[in-house]
Amino acid sequence: MKKLLVICGPTATGKTFLAVRLAKRFKGEIISADSRQVYKGMDIGTGKDLTEGAELKVQNEKSPGYYAVNGTKIWGYDITDPKKGFSVGQYIKIARVVIDNIWAWRKLPILVGGTGLYIKGAVDGIPTAGVKPNLNLRKSLEGKTTEELFEILATSDAVKAASLNSSDRKNPRRLIRAIEVALQNSKTGSSKLDADVLFIGLSVPRKILNERIDQRVEQRIKSGMEKEIKALLAGGVKWGSQAMDALGYKQWEEYFKKPGKDLIKEIVETWKKEEHKYAKRQMTWFKKEKRINWFDITDLNFEKSVESLVNKWYSNGDV
Numbered sequence: 247m248k249k250l251l252v253i254c255g256p257t258a259t260g261k262t263f264l265a266v267r268l269a270k271r272f273k274g275e276i277i278s279a280d281s282r283q284v285y286k287g288m289d290i291g292t293g294k295d296l297t298e299g300a301e302l303k304v305q306n307e308k309s310p311g312y313y314a315v316n317g318t319k320i321w322g323y324d325i326t327d328p329k330k331g332f333s334v335g336q337y338i339k340i341a342r343v344v345i346d347n348i349w350a351w352r353k354l355p356i357l358v359g360g361t362g363l364y365i366k367g368a369v370d371g372i373p374t375a376g377v378k379p380n381l382n383l384r385k386s387l388e389g390k391t392t393e394e395l396f397e398i399l400a401t402s403d404a405v406k407a408a409s410l411n412s413s414d415r416k417n418p419r420r421l422i423r424a425i426e427v428a429l430q431n432s433k434t435g436s437s438k439l440d441a442d443v444l445f446i447g448l449s450v451p452r453k454i455l456n457e458r459i460d461q462r463v464e465q466r467i468k469s470g471m472e473k474e475i476k477a478l479l480a481g482g483v484k485w486g487s488q489a490m491d492a493l494g495y496k497q498w499e500e501y502f503k504k505p506g507k508d509l510i511k512e513i514v515e516t517w518k519k520e521e522h523k524y525a526k527r528q529m530t531w532f533k534k535e536k537r538i539n540w541f542d543i544t545d546l547n548f549e550k551s552v553e554s555l556v557n558k559w560y561s562n563g564d565v
Contacts, residue, residue, distance in 0.1 A: 247442045248349050251356045251556065254279075254365055254532055255448035256525040258458040259543055262295065262320075264448065264552065265358040269318045271553060272560055275348045277341055278322030279359030279368065282492045284337065285328040287481065290466050290474045291494035294323055309343050322359075328489035329482055335375035338367040342439070354560065362531035371437045374427045383429065387422050395421035403428035444559045446552055447538035449529070454544060459521045466494065467514060475502065493520055 251274065253261050265276050278284075282292040289296060295315070302311040302324050312319040321344045326332045341357070345368070348355040357368055367375060387395060396415055400407040406424055414420045450458070475498050483490060485499050497517045501509045532538060539555060541548045 249354060249560065250345065250439065250441045250443045251354060252365060252443060252445045253356060253358045254445065255360065256455060256528040257360050257521060258455060258462050259448040259450055261358050261448055264549065265356050266316055266318045268556060269356055272354050272556065274354035274356045275319040276356045276358050277344050278320060279357050279361050279364040281361040281364060283323050284325040284332055285489045286324040287478055288328060288489065290469050290471050309347055310340055328478060329487060331488045334363050334367050334372060337364050338375050341368040360528050369439050369443055377427045377430050380426050383426055384422055392416050392418055392421060399425050399428060444556065445538040447532055447540045448543050449540050450543050455525055456522050459525060460518050463514060463518050463521060493524055
């Protein structure tokens, strides 16, 4: 049976670094499963860690391009323009094409990232992923309060409404999408991937993780985060766009609308705190996935332990 390796976990745990190491050992190619890294021009804030002068190489017109990082292909970066919206349904379609191509080349696809919904969609499929945006409906719902949107959803799909957590109930974009899906009542979607999938999860004690996150935020500031955002705005990206709602970007809105160096410290601290919260949400999501084999990155031999498990799985049948 065809094989797919998944490396997941919270931000700042070294997932891509481990993936590159495993790709070299097992003839693999990497597919990013990160909802922020799909946008062009958003490199520093999303942690693409590309070398200077790296270029997106196009394989063919039916699949996205890839970057070569230390000799390993990484797909899933720079899929779309940040001025446009991007859905999990679009991601599933693209990821599946790339995975099929990697199998055709008799190599091992390695899905890497911290966006749990992207990973779930690529591996298991999401029934509602095929529901297309209804622009007329969205326009009619603009301006309604979250309470009004929730009432509409409850009328359309009481079960879905009851399943929403407090955060989703206060998020107008998610409420509108839920209404859209409920009203279309579509049965189209993505089916489960026919493959032998091994899940590797990377974890680290919370205190150490927060320290790693803080160091990474500081490094991204030094690497030119302000300049990157300035270039995005100059290119026509608006603050209200889906892309600029990403962590590390939306925290700068007040600064650019009201420039002042005294805001930098506040931006950095807010960014760090939001990344801490995001990491916690990621772990909450991944802990529900019982297929994950967890490894603590503070264990000295964790990489060898991961390689041993992957080797045993990989050797048991053809890729």
